[in-house]
Amino acid sequence: MLEWLVALCFVILVVLIWPGFKYFNTESQSDALHQGLGISQLAKIDKTGRCVSEQEGSHGAQAGDEKKRAVALICKPSALANYLLKHCRTFSNYSPCVGWTWRAGALLQSVYEACCPYDSPVQFVRDNLQLSDEGLVALDWAVPTYQKRRRTSSHSTSPVLLIIPNSFGKITRNLLKLCETALSHGYLPAVFNRRSHNGTPLTTLKLQQFGDPADLREAVRYIRHRQPAGKLYAVSESTGSGLLLSYLGECGSSSYVTAAVCLSPIFRCQSWFENALCWPLQWALALYQKICLSRYKTVLGETIQTDTLFSSCSLRDLEEALFCQTIAPPGTSSSRNTSATWDVYWERNEPLRDVDEVAIPVLSVCAQDDPIRGDAQSTIPLELFETNPHFFLLLTDHGGHCGFSTQSEGSHAGASGSVGPVAAPSSGMGSRQISWSHKALLEFFRVTTDFFAAEERTKQLAAKRRGLGGGAAGRTFRNRSGSTCKRVPECSHNIHAIYNWQRSYTR
Numbered sequence: 001m002l003e004w005l006v007a008l009c010f011v012i013l014v015v016l017i018w019p020g021f022k023y024f025n026t027e028s029q030s031d032a033l034h035q036g037l038g039i040s041q042l043a044k045i046d047k048t049g050r051c052v053s054e055q056e057g058s059h060g061a062q063a064g065d066e067k068k069r070a071v072a073l074i075c076k077p078s079a080l081a082n083y084l085l086k087h088c089r090t091f092s093n094y095s096p097c098v099g100w101t102w103r104a105g106a107l108l109q110s111v112y113e114a115c116c117p118y119d120s121p122v123q124f125v126r127d128n129l130q131l132s133d134e135g136l137v138a139l140d141w142a143v144p145t146y147q148k149r150r151r152t153s154s155h156s157t158s159p160v161l162l163i164i165p166n167s168f169g170k171i172t173r174n175l176l177k178l179c180e181t182a183l184s185h186g187y188l189p190a191v192f193n194r195r196s197h198n199g200t201p202l203t204t205l206k207l208q209q210f211g212d213p214a215d216l217r218e219a220v221r222y223i224r225h226r227q228p229a230g231k232l233y234a235v236s237e238s239t240g241s242g243l244l245l246s247y248l249g250e251c252g253s254s255s256y257v258t259a260a261v262c263l264s265p266i267f268r269c270q271s272w273f274e275n276a277l278c279w280p281l282q283w284a285l286a287l288y289q290k291i292c293l294s295r296y297k298t299v300l301g302e303t304i305q306t307d308t309l310f311s312s313c314s315l316r317d318l319e320e321a322l323f324c325q326t327i328a329p330p331g332t333s334s335s336r337n338t339s340a341t342w343d344v345y346w347e348r349n350e351p352l353r354d355v356d357e358v359a360i361p362v363l364s365v366c367a368q369d370d371p372i373r374g375d376a377q378s379t380i381p382l383e384l385f386e387t388n389p390h391f392f393l394l395l396t397d398h399g400g401h402c403g404f405s406t407q408s409e410g411s412h413a414g415a416s417g418s419v420g421p422v423a424a425p426s427s428g429m430g431s432r433q434i435s436w437s438h439k440a441l442l443e444f445f446r447v448t449t450d451f452f453a454a455e456e457r458t459k460q461l462a463a464k465r466r467g468l469g470g471g472a473a474g475r476t477f478r479n480r481s482g483s484t485c486k487r488v489p490e491c492s493h494n495i496h497a498i499y500n501w502q503r504s505y506t507r
Contacts, residue, residue, distance in 0.1 A: 070094050074385045074393040080361060080451055084392065087447045090439045095407045096398035106369040109403035118173040121145050122180050124191070128200070129222055135204040137215050138193040139222070142179040159231045159445075160223055161187040162257075167210060167239040168289050169197030174263070174402045174435070175237055181438045188227065192219055202296050205303050209323055210239075210269065211349030213247035220247075224256055233445050234260040237402055238372065241265030241364075242351040248362065249354030259448045261441040262364045264402045266373055267381050270346040273316045276374040282314050289318055316342075355384065355391075363392045363444045365437050367399030394440060404437040 071094045075081045084091070097103040102112075124140035131137065161182045165175055171191070179189040194215065196202040208215055223232060234257050236244035241262035248255050266272050277285070290310055297306055309321040324341040347353070364385075368376040376395075385393040396404065 070096065071394060071396045074382065074395055075391065076386055076389045078389045080389070080448070081392070083451045084444070084447055087450070088440070088443050090436070090443045091394060094396060094404075094436050096396065097405045097407055098398070103405040104398070106367065106398065106400035106403070107371045109399075109405045110371055110401035113174040113403050114170065114172045114401075116173050118176045120176040120180055122176065122183065127222075127226075129219060131215060131218050133204060133206065135195055135206060135215070136201050137195060137208075137219055138198070138200040139219060140191040140193060140198075142183055142189040142191070144183060155229060156188070156227060157229045158186055158188050158227075159233060159258075160227050161189045162220070162223065162232060162234045163189055163191045164216075164234065164236040164240040164244050165191065165193075165197075166237055167194075167242065168285060169194060169292060170288065171198060172237065172402065177432075177435055178235065178237075178438050180432070181434050181442070185442055187233070188230065190223065192216060196292070196296060202299070205299065207322060209345075209349050210319070211242050211246035211351050211353075213243060213250050216243060216247045217251065220256055231258045231449070232256055233258055235263065235441060236260070236265065237263050239266050239269070242269050242349070245351035245355070245358075245362075246349070246353070248358045248360065249352075250357070252357040253359040255360065257360055258452075259361045259445050260363070261444060262362065263437055263441070264366060264370055264373065264399075265351075265364050266379075267352060267384075268379055269349070269351060270343075272374065272379070273319055276379070277315065277372065279314075281372070286312060286315055286318050319345075352381065352384070355388070358388075358390050361390055361392065361444075361448050363394060363441065365394045365396075365404075365440060367396045367401070367404065369398055370401045372401040392444075399437075402437070404435060406436050 071091060073081075073085065073088075073091055097109075102108045121144060122142045123145050124142055127139045127141065129137050129139065163175060163178060165171060175191070179191070182189040193200045194208045195204070196207065220232070234244055242265075244260060244262060245265070248257065248260060266276075290312070293300065293309070297310070300306055300309070305321060305325055308325065309318065312318040312321055320342055324345050366373070366376070366380060370376070373379050380393070380395070382393070385391050399405070
């Protein structure tokens with residue numbers, strides 16, 4: 001009871017002080033970060049050769065500096081990068097909240113999106129998946145509350161949006177709003193729940209390690225079996241990006257994902273667990289995780305030192321107790337080099353360990369004032385985005401952690417019906433204000449898909465002009481495409497053909 005009282009006093013203190021602190025310090029911090037990062041908003045390709053977004057100056061010099069600094073797209077120059085700069089208008093249409101308001105505070109809007117309840121017009125239909133080792137994970141399919149039919153036909157061609165929550169399993173307000181927005185734009189959202197998360201039964205003594213993609217790989221295989229005709233996109237939130245990046249790196253061109261987005265990702269996870277968060281946030285996250293694990297205390301006691309686990313006050317101690325420290329056999333000393341074990345654990349689970357193998361476009365949406373990730377200069381690997389053509393960084397001045405509140409928050413949704421690949425239905429699902437980050441990721445998926453389709457058409461036309469097959473080749477392609485759908489019902493689109501040509505965008 002005393003712990004909850006202390007937490008409540010801390011929250012009240014932050015609510016009273018933080019907006020004023022941000023009001024007087026936002027501009028100086030933003031200028032310093034821009035100087036440190038070296039971001040230029042005045043040209044599409046700067047002196048270092050990296051590609052950045054250009055804010056249009058048609059609004060006059062008055063609006064000038066603040067709008068120019070609002071957002072930047074940082075990436076290696078490529079055909080896809082130029083296409084994104086030309087067609088993704090949402091990227092440059094970000095007006096963060098500023099001034100004396102709680103929405104301008106990075107910490108407050110982050111806590112609001114993570115903890116506040118949300119009256120969502122979405123319900124979830126759960127599929128429990130038994131894995132090869134008899135463990136269980138769950139896929140929660142989002143469907144509108146007004147929809148009588150709770151299951152989607154396997155013949156549906158709607159794209160599937162695989163959503164990976166944070167590593168603590170918390171279903172946040174931001175995630176619920178993303179499911180609602182995705183439904184209104186024709187996607188089939190599916191939330192991936194790890195072992196023991198969100199009511200998923202723990203049927204084995206094995207918990208999923210931070211960056212182990214084995215369970216996610218089986219879940220993706222099931223999604224392809226259930227929805228063979230739809231493309232697959234993936235979105236991760238916060239620390240859940242570690243699992244998504246690990247999966248994309250290990251699977252490479254066999255990930256079966258068309259494009260992916262990471263919202264407020266944590267890139268350097270070992271250092272984040274060690275010293276990134278202040279103690280109140282560490283304590284709060286550790287307490288939430290211990291509460292979720294308490295129901296399995298007895299069974300976990302067979303392999304884990306539960307006394308050490310439930311007395312942990314930091315995220316590092318908690319992670320070490322779960323995965324790095326095991327109960328010593330009888331008659332042996334319990335002392336061990338936990339530091340060495342900790343380093344070995346992160347050699348296997350660091351999200352960027354196989355980053356060179358990623359073969360699809362990945363957009364990371366980050367804010368410089370993210371209070372969870374930490375200092376932008378030391379926590380964002382800019383060299384990755386400047387050298388790897390598959391990675392794109394959408395970096396904003398303000399937005400907190402998965403917050404990205406805008407000045408128009410709470411007003412009409414605006415012209416958002418054309419963001420996704422499918423027009424929004426005429427239901428009440430799209431009547432609310434859509435988060436800017438959600439608009440940006442859906443537009444990224446649409447523009448990336450359009451680019452791939454244009455590349456394929458260009459390639460086919462070039463082949464015809466060279467006389468390689470002529471008209472007969474076109475007829476053969478159409479006939480083969482139709483027969484493939486009948487012969488291989490589990491995947492109507494030829495995934496291997498996609499990965500044969502999509503690397504052309506790195507030129």
